[in-house]
Amino acid sequence: MKELIKQLVPGIKALTDGIKTTGHIPVAGTPIEMPFTLICGTKQGKDILITGGVHGGEYPCIETAIQLAKELDPKEVAGTVLIIHPVNTAAFLARMQYYGPYDGKNLNRVFPGKATGTVSERIAYVVHQLQKEADFFIDLHGGDIHESLIPFVIYSNVGSKEVSEQSRQAAALLGFPYVVGSVSENGSIGGAATVGTPGFLAELGQCGRWNQDEVEQYKAAVKNVLRSWATIPGQVHTHQVEYLERMLVATALHEGCWYPEVKLEAKVTKGQKLGEIRDFFGTKLSEYHAEGDGIVLYLVTSLAITANDPLYAIGVQAAK
Ligand SMILES: [Zn+2]
CATH class of the missing domain: 2.40.50.100 (RNA polymerase II/Efflux pump adaptor protein, barrel-sandwich hybrid domain)
Structure with a gap:
């Protein structure tokens, strides 16, 4: 994943172990630049990709991604964690639900994207290149500006059985009450699963609001998953969840x-x-x-x- 970041971000400094790097990933042929934090750990470990704000109106997940990027300490991290916070800056600033302002497309319906497509397709394409390099993909969502929800998490069943099972087990560690399977191929986790990268799409928060309590819950949930791979130190908590097909x-x-x-x-x-x-x-x-x-x-x-x-x-x- 580090090598790809070097290619994508012009003029980026050397990505040495134990260093946290911030910057913007440009999306070629568009005005979009995705704010990112790359945490290069001091020990061997997995490459984890975390995205917040594929949908611009889902605030708890965006603030969670921003705070996680600040809090994760490279000296404690094993492997590499890349956080994009948020992915869809244009939709966020335009306060748009589902869609992006440049092409009116839903970014979470155009994976794996196109290098020469519309703005949303090009964003998906860049994220998809990163998905290919990652060992696990965590996509943070929530109820949009006009949606209410109970916390749940979706994993993809479009890849191999092994990828589905890894995704399902990690998803359950969030501790959200419901874990649901999906066969959608054009969503973010479908895009990852088709290239063999397990992942899940988490949903917490709703109706165009956010508060620090939700963000604390969201961060604790994601950190529990990161602990399960020893990406960060600490005890892993298991949770009683209901699996939905x-x-x-x-x-x-x-x-x-x-x-x-x-x-x-x-x-x-x-x-x-x-x-x-x-x-x-x-x-x-x-x-x-x-x-x-x-x-x-x-x-x-x-x-x-x-x-x-x-x-x-x-x-x-x-x-x-
Ligand atoms: Zn969403």
Whole structure:
């Protein structure tokens, strides 16, 4: 991973062991420069890539990445930790949900990206090159400006069984209550898994807010995972979590006003009505029913809804 950073960042100083380096990774052909901190440990260990702010409106994870970058001490680190904080600076500064301001694309739907693509595709391409070099990929997310959620973590099932299992075990060490499998290939962790890099996508915080308590929880969770590889010293805590097989995401058929009829973490059954979209005259346009039995993991809270955007996600338990 160090060699690639030397190639990507012009004029970077020598990356010696026991040194913390900060700077910006330029995304070729775009105005984007991603702030990064590279912590080169003094002992042999894994190369870990941590990204915060693939989505610009998810504040607890971005502040977590910023504080982790400050706190990790290279003298205590084994291996290398690269933290990008945040990835999507343009979306962050524009206070945008899901999308980036240059091309209107969702960065977490364009992996593995394209070297000569749109701005989002080019950002994904650079992150993907780093994923290839990393031994593990940690992608920090949360509920977006218009989303509520309970903390959960997603791991990818698109790679080998071994990569999925490594990802699942590490994901459980965060201590978030639900661990969910995914088969999405164009998301960040799908992009990593297809090149053999295990990883997970964590979700904590919501609704365009952040506070230090959430950030402390998030940092402690990530540090617990880092301890499991001896990247940092200390005892690893194991947690009781619930494993869910997959996530069913409902998307809006119409634009208009969204009226959910369910609460977060509710247990729902297949066919149960979970909400409806109405027009500006209060006339119903479409109804939404659970597509399977499971638990409501996230829920859009805004009255405004755009066609094709997510409404909620249900985590489905594995068949017994
Ligand atoms: Zn996100």
